[in-house]
Amino acid sequence: MAGVRRRRLAGVCAIVCLTAACFLFPSSYGDRVDDQAVRCAGRVVAVDDSQVQQVGLIRKGSQLLMLQIEDGPFEGRQVQAVNQLLGRMDIDKVFRPGDRALLVLSLNPKGEIVFVAAQDHWRIGWEIGLLGLFCLLLLVFAGWTGAKAIGSFLFSAVFIWRVMIPAFLEGWDPVPVALAGTSLLTGVIVFMVAGFTWRGLTAFLGAMLGVITSCVLAMVFVPLFHTNGAVLPFSETMLYAGYAHLSLPRLFVAAIFVAASGALMDLAMDVAAAMEEVARARPDYTFSRLLSSGLKVGRAVVGTMTTTLLLAYSGGYMTLLMTFMAQGVPVVNLMNHVYVASEILKTLVGSFGLVTVAPFTAVAGAFIYGRVWSVTAFGQPPLGAREIAGPETASSLPLD
Known part of the structure; x- marks a missing residue:
């Protein structure tokens, strides 16, 4: 029991160190903050809307805000700011008395x-609160596994922000960078959750084969669909901001298989865990019998997983479809529109990867568990591993 606790604690410490290393990773794209500016939270005390003109849903003009600074060196001081409304609902922010705002003091x-700029609504508190509830739920429900899942979640976020995104901006080819990054993330997440076990290795191999399949399909079909990657949010803005050297089609390819990688890991772990139970219950099963069992589990899971990405992506372009339907756009025009075609491509390529993960994981599991259990009798661990494993089964042993 003490050994298990030490391994669990070592795993959590390892993910903390990896996250810290990514956070401290040197980058030329750090926060570009003016030395003569202070960022702080402020409370809206009063609002003057006399200069705001509203035509239908559109508001233009300016709000005069009276704000009270709530933290920083000027805490307690009241200041005035002008909130300019441009008539664009996606970027305009409208303040009301009692709202909290992010202030930039020049x-x-x-x-x-x-000068005081009311940059946007202050959302940090609610974001931290929601993240805290999510972590609490994981800890209560899954214990140590939940703690490792939290570590993997934070590591993934920091790795993408501090390593992958700067690499893209430097002009590195997005496809190999994203593939290498996804491989690292998959390895860390799978082995953190499952441990260095045969189950973890099975899930990792299955997930990576699915990611590679999605990558190859994306590279083949993106040129055939004539999508240039400009459908990605803020992609043109980035090009005009001094990054014209970036390849949007390659970024779009990378975005496709990175977005699908989480679901691929999920499915691979499901099949790997099921095959571990089969191998533990029936140590006499051969490669073919294990493969058949794994494929049966995969078919059952794929039956519901095939719509996972469709539902996940459809929420992002629901208003786009509503716009086309409201205008009576013919279906053939709809299907050929670059935005719709791009979403169809992302959905189908990701779903194709999901379907292939099940048989890939089944084959990997049949080979791994067939090799492990074929040299044992009645589920006993192999010689040399018995002293390490103690009462644990061979399928849960650390990898030799």
Whole structure:
């Protein structure tokens, strides 16, 4: 029991160290903050809408805000700010008394406030609260496994932000960078959750074969669909901001299989866990029998997983479909529109990867468990591993 606790604690410490290393990873794209500016939270005390004009749903003009600073060196001071409305609902923010706002205070050389910008609504508190509830639920429900899942979640977020995104901006080819990054993320997540076990190895192999399949399909079909990657949000803005060297089609290919990789890991772990139970219950099963069992489990899971990405992606372009339907656009025009075609491509390529993960994992599991159990009798661990494993089964042993 003490050994199990040490391994669990070592796993959590390892993911913490990896996350810290990614966070401290040197990058030329750090926060570009003016030395003469202070960011803080403020409370809206009063709002003057006399300069705001509303035509239908569109608001233009400016709001005059009276705000009270809630933290930082100017805490407690009341300041005024102008909130300019451009008539664009996607970027305009409308403040009301009682709202909290992110304030940017511009200072003069003497350290006095010369300008106040109400940057946006303050959402950090709710974001941290929601993340805390998510972590609490994982810990209560899954215990140590939940703690490792939290570590994997945070590591993935930091790795993408601090390593992959800067690599893309530097002009590195997005496809190999994303494939290498996805391989690392898959390995860390799978082995953190399952441990260095045969189950973890089975899930990793199945998931990576599915990711590679999705990558190859995306590389083949993106040119055939004549999508240039400009459908990605803010992609043109990025090109005009000094990054014209970036390849949007290659970014789009990378985005396709990175977006699908989480679901691929999920399915691979399901099949691997089921095959572990089969091998533990029936140590006499041969490669073919294990493969047949794994394929049966895969078919059952794939039956519901095939719509996973469709439902996940459809939420992102639901209003697009509503717009076309409201305007009576013919289906043939709809299906050929670049935005719709791009979403169809992402959905089908990701779903194709999901379907192939099941047989890939079944084959890997049949080979791995067939090899492990074929040299044992009645489910006893192999010689040399028995002292390490103790009462644990061979399928849950750390890898030799």
